[in-house]
Amino acid sequence: MTARIPQCPTIAFLAAILASGCSGNGKQAEPANKEELPRVVVTIPPLKYFVDRIGGDRVTVECLAPASADPETFEPSMAQLRKASNAELMLTTGLLPFEEKVAEAISSSNPGIRITPLNGSIKLIEGTHDHGDDGHSHPHEPHGNYDPHIWTSLRNARTMARGTYEALLAASPADSLYFKSRLDSLDHHLDSLDMATSIRLAPTKGRTILVWHPSLSYFARDYGLHQLAIGNEHKESSITGLKERLDLARHEKPMVFFYQREYDSRQAETVTDATGLHPVTIAPLSENIEEAINKAADAIAGTADNDNNNDTTQK
Ligand SMILES: [Zn+2]
Structure with a gap:
């Protein structure tokens, strides 16, 4: 009789690899402590x-x-x-x-x-990430x-x-x-x-920040900002889809455009062309979470300062 196919072959495969990885073969000497x-x-x-x-x-x-x-x-x-x-x-x-x-x-x-x-x-936060569009159902996904x-x-x-x-x-x-x-x-x-960040960003409450991927949703919630994602979930955007989101973005007069290096898309340039905002590269997956958050806050606070200076100059 044929063997029963495991529910998830990937998991069985990974488990076998891990089990083999536990053997003493090639064990490295490490300091005892x-x-x-x-x-x-x-x-x-x-x-x-x-x-x-x-x-x-x-x-x-x-x-x-x-x-x-x-x-x-x-x-x-x-x-x-x-x-x-x-x-x-x-x-x-x-x-x-x-x-x-x-x-x-x-x-x-x-x-x-x-x-x-x-x-x-x-x-x-719900609604920023749609993982249900890959054609498979994931009943046990937490x-x-x-x-x-x-x-x-x-x-x-x-x-x-x-x-x-x-x-x-x-x-x-x-x-x-x-x-x-x-x-x-x-x-x-x-x-x-x-x-300190709350104080710095208080004048920007209610303003929009543009992101390629929605990786700053919780940051935006903390400081009353509106995050608008331009990119399409891990896919290249269609020209029409991108145009619609850019129209919306222009309407909201975003302060900054945050871009992650790992999403290597030439469409970031399109965002700059359409909004005049140069991408500020952030690294949300960095080990130094403070640095990533501070960089985002610096860029937003910096833009707010520039806006104020421009207002004063124009008066
Ligand atoms: Zn994400």
């Missing part, structure tokens, strides 16, 4: 920010997706997956399609791993049509920091005081940064 530290794996670079800040030198951390990847279409390679084969803890956003596949593959080869999504109590870019918000970052702390605490209770003091200082830092 580092070897004893709890091993944490994160799915995307922004999550490494939290583990580094809170876990410090008491944990080791590996990241699955590189910063250059598009996390919404990313498929990890065998080498990337092996990073998780002996981890004790995996932190995810809980919202990206590849995280679910990786979690299933890892759980079967490394059943002891704890997988913690960091979206916690964050109020998720990410649905929620906007996965929860890390581009200082307010969400505070929630994610707490989630990371709780997960690290469970992995290494002996380090509770160390983790707690680092969580407290990170929380204060993010809170002050958020307050």
Whole structure:
């Protein structure tokens, strides 16, 4: 009789790779003390920010997706997956399609791993991302049509920091005081940064920011901005579709146009031609979430200052 086809061949395949990756073959010598530290794996670079800040030198951390990847279409390679084969803890956003596949593959080869999504109590934004248009149904997708870019918000970052702390605490209770003091200082830092950003961006409330990909939805919500996405979900836009969105964009008089390098589209030039706005490159998948958020805030605040100066000059 024919063997029953597994529900998802990709997962079975990944699990087999991971199992083979656990063999002692080619094992690298590492300093004994580092070897004893709890091993944490994160799915995307922004999550490494939290583990580094809170876990410090008491944990080791590996990241699955590189910063250059598009996390919404990313498929990890065998080498990337092996990073998780002996981890004790995996932190995810809980919202990206590849995280679910990786979690299933890892759980079967490394059943002891704890997988913690960091979206916690964050109020998720819907409607910016449509993942249902690929012709397949995804009944078990946890990410649905929620906007996965929860890390581009200082307010969400505070929630994610707490989630990371709780997960690290469970992995290494002996380090509770160390983790707690680092969580407290990170929380204060993010809170002050958020307050400063709120003050800087207060004059821009209600204004529109143009993005190629909707990666700043939570940032925009925090500071009362309207994010307008020009690009089409991971596809080249049709000329008509792009023209319609550009007409809408011109109408809203956007302040800035944010563009991500990983979306290598010549259509960004069309946006500049149509709106007169030069693209400000942002790296929302950077490990340094503060830098990415600050760069966006700087560009918006800078435009607001220029607008004010122009108004004064014209009077
Ligand atoms: Zn996205």
